Amino acid sequence: MSCPLRAAPAAALGLLLLLGRLAGSSAAGGPGSPSCPAPCRCFGDLLDCSRLKLSRVPERLPQGVVQLDLSHNRLSSIKASSLSHLHSLREIKLNNNELEIIPNLGPVSANITLLSLTSNKIGGILPEHLKPFQSLETLDLSNNNISELKTASFPSLQLKYLYINSNRITSMEPGAFDSLSSTLQVLKLNRNKISAIPQKMFKLSHLQHLELNRNKIKKIDGLTFQGLTALKSLKMQRNGINRLMDGAFWGLTNMEVLQLDHNNLTEITKGWLYGLLMLQQLHLSQNAISRISPDAWEFCQKLSELDLTFNHLARLDDSSFVGLSLLVGLYIGNNKVNYIADCAFRGLSSLQTLDLKNNEISWTIEDMNGAFSGLDKLRMLVLQGNRIRSITKKAFSGLDALEHLDLSNNAIMSVQGNAFSQMKKLEEL
Numbered sequence: 001m002s003c004p005l006r007a008a009p010a011a012a013l014g015l016l017l018l019l020g021r022l023a024g025s026s027a028a029g030g031p032g033s034p035s036c037p038a039p040c041r042c043f044g045d046l047l048d049c050s051r052l053k054l055s056r057v058p059e060r061l062p063q064g065v066v067q068l069d070l071s072h073n074r075l076s077s078i079k080a081s082s083l084s085h086l087h088s089l090r091e092i093k094l095n096n097n098e099l100e101i102i103p104n105l106g107p108v109s110a111n112i113t114l115l116s117l118t119s120n121k122i123g124g125i126l127p128e129h130l131k132p133f134q135s136l137e138t139l140d141l142s143n144n145n146i147s148e149l150k151t152a153s154f155p156s157l158q159l160k161y162l163y164i165n166s167n168r169i170t171s172m173e174p175g176a177f178d179s180l181s182s183t184l185q186v187l188k189l190n191r192n193k194i195s196a197i198p199q200k201m202f203k204l205s206h207l208q209h210l211e212l213n214r215n216k217i218k219k220i221d222g223l224t225f226q227g228l229t230a231l232k233s234l235k236m237q238r239n240g241i242n243r244l245m246d247g248a249f250w251g252l253t254n255m256e257v258l259q260l261d262h263n264n265l266t267e268i269t270k271g272w273l274y275g276l277l278m279l280q281q282l283h284l285s286q287n288a289i290s291r292i293s294p295d296a297w298e299f300c301q302k303l304s305e306l307d308l309t310f311n312h313l314a315r316l317d318d319s320s321f322v323g324l325s326l327l328v329g330l331y332i333g334n335n336k337v338n339y340i341a342d343c344a345f346r347g348l349s350s351l352q353t354l355d356l357k358n359n360e361i362s363w364t365i366e367d368m369n370g371a372f373s374g375l376d377k378l379r380m381l382v383l384q385g386n387r388i389r390s391i392t393k394k395a396f397s398g399l400d401a402l403e404h405l406d407l408s409n410n411a412i413m414s415v416q417g418n419a420f421s422q423m424k425k426l427e428e429l
Contacts, residue, residue, distance in 0.1 A: 078103040095140075233258075
C-alpha cells in the first residue's frame with residue numbers, strides 16, 4: 001500500500017500541470033481555441049498557417065495577431081481585405097509560395113516591421129510595391145528571380161536588414177541603395193552573379209555588415225567601398241578574386257573583420273590593405289598566396305587573428321609579420337613552408353596560438369636555436385605533419401608559457417635531453 005500512496009500526489013500534480021497548460025493555451029488563442037481558424041495553429045500572438053497547401057489566406061483571422069506565418073503554401077497573390085482588420089500585425093512570413101511580385105497587403109502594410117518573401121518567383125523590385133511598408137525594418141527576398149538592382153529600386157524606408165541572397169543579380173546600378181542610407185545596417189548579397197562593383201555603389205553611412213560571398217567578382221578597384229564609414233565586417237568568400245588594387249578597401253576605417261577565403265589572391269601588400277586601421281581579423285585561407293611584402297602590415301597593426309591556411313607560402317622571412325604586436329592567433333597550416341628566418345616571429349609579443357601544421361618544416365627545429373624566441377605568451381604550438389626528424393635541447397627555448405605542443409605525424413628519431421625542460425606549464429605533448 002505504501003507505493004501507491006506515495007505515487008498518488010505526483011500523479012495528481014502532473015494532471016494539474018497539464019490542465020494548467022491547456023487552459024493557458026486556450027486563453028492565448030491556442031490550438032482548439034474558438035478564435036483560432038482551423039486548420040491554422042495559434043501560439044499567443046503568433047498565428048501559424050504554414051504548410052497547409054493554401055491557395056488563399058484563411059478567412060476570419062483573429063484580430064490580435066502580431067506574427068503571421070503563411071510559409072510553404074501555394075499563394076500566388078494576397079487579398080488585402082483578408083488582412084485589413086489585423087491592426088496589431090507586425091511580422092508576416094510568406095516564404096516558399098508562388099508570388100511573382102512583392103504583394104500588396106493593404107492598410108496593414110504601414111505597420112509591418114518584418115516581411116519575409118524567400119523562395120518565391122519574384123522577378124524584380126519596384127519602388128511602388130515597397131512604398132506602403134513605411135515601418136519595415138527587415139526585408140528578406142532571398143531565393144527569388146531578381147536579376148538587377150536599379151537606381152530607384154528602393155524607396156525611402158526604415159530598413160535595417162536587407163537580404164537578397166541566392167538570386168540572379170548580374171548588375172547593380174550606382175545609387176540603388178542610396179535611399180536606405182540613414183538606416184540600413186546589414187546587407188547580404190550572397191550567391192548571385194555579380195561580376196563587378198560599380199564606383200560609389202554603397203553610400204550607406206550606417207551599414208555595419210556587408211556580405212558578397214559566392215559571386216563572380218575577380219577584381220576590386222581602389223575606393224570601391226568608399227562611403228561605408230561604419231562598416232564592421234566585409235565577407236567576399238568564393239568569388240575568384242585575383243586582383244586587389246591599391247586602396248581597394250580605403251575608407252573602411254572602422255572595419256574589424258575581412259573575409260577573403262577561397263579566392264585567387266597571390267600576395268599580401270600594404271597597397272590593398274591601406275586604410276584598414278581597425279582591422280582585427282583577416283581571413284585569407286584557400287588562396288594562392290606565396291608572398292608577404294616586407295611592409296604589408298603597416299596599416300593593420302591592430303590585427304588579433306590572421307588565417308593564412310591552405311596557401312602557397314614556402315618561407316617566413318624576418319619581415320613577414322613585422323608590426324603585429326597585438327596578434328593573438330596565427331594560422332599558417334597547409335602551406336609549403338620549409339624555411340623560417342631566425343627572427344620571423346620576433347615582435348609577436350601577444351601571440352598565444354601558432355599553427356604550422358602540414359608544412360615542410362625540418363631543419364628549422366633541428367639546426368636552429370630559439371626559432372620561436374620572442375613568443376613569451378605562446379600557449380599552443382602546432383607542428384603536426386611536418387618533416388621534423390630530431391629536436392635539439394634549445395629548439396623550444398623561450399616558450400615558457402607553452403601549454404600545448406603538437407609534434408604528431410613527423411619522422412622524429414631523436415630528442416636531445418632537456419628539450420622540453422624549460423616549458424614548466426606544458427600540459428599536453
